[in-house]
Amino acid sequence: MNNNLKRESSMAAVFSKEYDHNMTIEELKETLNESDEFIIIEFEESQKHIVEKSIWEVSLKLQYLPMVIESDTGNESEETKNNDELIFYIALIEASSITEDLPEVFSVNTVQEKDYIEATKCKYAIHISTIFNNFPLSDYQRQLKLLNSIASDVSIFLDISCFTARSGEWLKYTSTFSLPPSLDYLYTIHAIYDDDKNPDKIEYWFHTHGLYRVGCIELEIIGVEDSNAAYGQLLNTCAKLFIQNGVPESGFVFSPSYKVNVCWLAWEEALKELNIDKDFSGGFKDRKDGVHDNPSGALVAVDKKGNYRTLDYYKKELTDNPVFLLSGFETEIMRDAAFEKFEYFLELLNKNKGDDKISFLVKLGYNNNKSNKDLEHxxxxxxxxxxxxxFDATLLNEPYKDLGMHEGDRGMHSIENLTYWQIHTDKEMYNPENIYLLFS
Structure with missing residues (x-):
């Protein structure tokens, strides 16, 4: 991570119609004092009013419960305490300051119309910001939980740092995870296209929002015209690699997908190297809105001779069932989420066995030896x-490795091999991240 790049993580929650009220600072104190997850080190009312249309603002320093780490010196009495501290800036604001332009600025595809309408009728919201000081996913979850505890009943949740709106139910449910089930909760990917010039030759511009709060550069893909290639998934894979491993130097070549070599260049340099027209989507004309003018790195293809190309150079590799890197850490937190919410899966399975309108899928990790490394999922x-x-289950795809089983084989498989699950209905697909929708 690069702390020089790191920016605030900002979120907000608009109260529900029933809970909407002019919350006082004393109410906030009472809520904070009820928590057993942290100790309040500093609590100070601010007169700066740096948040738009704020009614009151509070600066808060919290120390989360210390993690005791055993020393490697062999002396059992010698311990190191990792005291995780975070400084939050909390404000009660007029809800209209974040709802009046919501559809134009935020991705609202996960918000139901009734929730949005309710939010526009509410007067108050809570705004909370912090700079991540520890592992980003842990601090993100702490911010979520703190917001959920302060605004205990909300209509919509706004992740301002990545321009994403979600339902209040999403906030309440996701706050129950020990860790969010994926690193992509930390950012969002927007896809912009322009079909005005030529409907048969559409320009696409993929870019992230939110990576700066974890100390990474924002990433993007420009100069592509193929809508079938998995550019969004490629960008997603690179973003996760950068969060986990740090941002490599500009021009460093790596392979986020099988037979696909890329590097990143400053977007201005990428436009020049790829000879992309300035009016192309993602060009200079799109960087003057105060939202897309941050420093950003564009992913470019690198051919066998080391020349830079647009990523359409790899459109075949990124269309024909591409295989992307998935780190052991990402697999582990997905596995943890699958077990953490397995009760939902099991309850629905027991109620719907034999119903051909709903199918229950599990992803299981296997290897052709006793090692837990390099599992095939x-x-x-x-x-x-x-x-x-x-699980009494049937294998749905042919393994790459020799695992002694083949597509279509039915057998018994231990839950110990579980890494993820999905439930498919005729209308929707559910997983540990959105299963609450079936129970809300």
């Missing part, structure tokens, strides 16, 4: 789950 359709912890 395979999808199975579940028919039943035994009291002993075994």
């Amino acid at each position: 395979l999808w199975f359709e579940v028919h039943d789950f035994t009291k002993e912890g075994y």
Whole structure:
């Protein structure tokens, strides 16, 4: 991470119609004092009013429960305490300051119309910001939980740093995770296209919002015209690699997908190197809105001779069932989420066994040896789950490795191999991240 790049993580929650009220600072104090997750080190009312249309503002320093780390010196009495501290800036604001331009600025595809209408009728909202000081995903979850505890009943949630709006139910449910089930909660990817010039030759511009709050550069893909290639997934993979491993030097070549070599260049340099017209989507004309004018790195293809190309150079590799890197860490937090919310999966499975309108899938990790490394993750359709912890399931895809099983084989598989699950209905697909929608 680069602390020089790091910016604030800002969120807001608009109260629900029933909860909407002029919350006082004393109410905030009472809520904070009820928490057993942190100790209040500093609490100070601010007169700066740096948040738009704020009614009151508070600066808050919290120390989260210390993590005790055993020393490697062999002396059991010698311990190191990792005291995780965060400084939050909390404000009660007029809700209209964030709802009046919401559809034009924020991605609202996960917000139901009734929630949006309710939010526009509410007077008050809570705004909360912080600079991540520890592992980004941990601090993101702490920010979510703090916001949820302060605004206990909300209509919509806004992740201002990545221009994404979600329902109040999403905030309440996601706050129950020990960690969010993916690094992509930290940012969002926007895809902009321009079909005005030539409907048969559409320009696409993919870019991220939110990576600056974790000390990474924002990333983008410009100069592409193929809508079938998995450019969004490529950008997603690179963003996660940068969060975990740090931002490599500009021009450093790496492979986020099989047979695909890329590097990043400053977007101005990329436009020049790729000879992209200034009026192309993602060009200079799109950087003057105060939203897309931050420093950003554009991913470019690197051919065998080291020449820079647009990523359409790899459109075949990124269209024909591409394979992307998935780190062990990402797999582990997905696995944790799958187990953490498995009760939902099991409850629905027991209620709907034999119903051909709903299917239950699990992803299980296998290897052809006893090692837990380099697992191949395979999808199975579940028919039943035994009291002993075994899935009665059919393999849905042919393994790359010699695992002694083939597509279409039905057998018993231990829950210990579980890494993810999905539930498919005729209308929607559900997983540990959105299963609350079926129970709300």
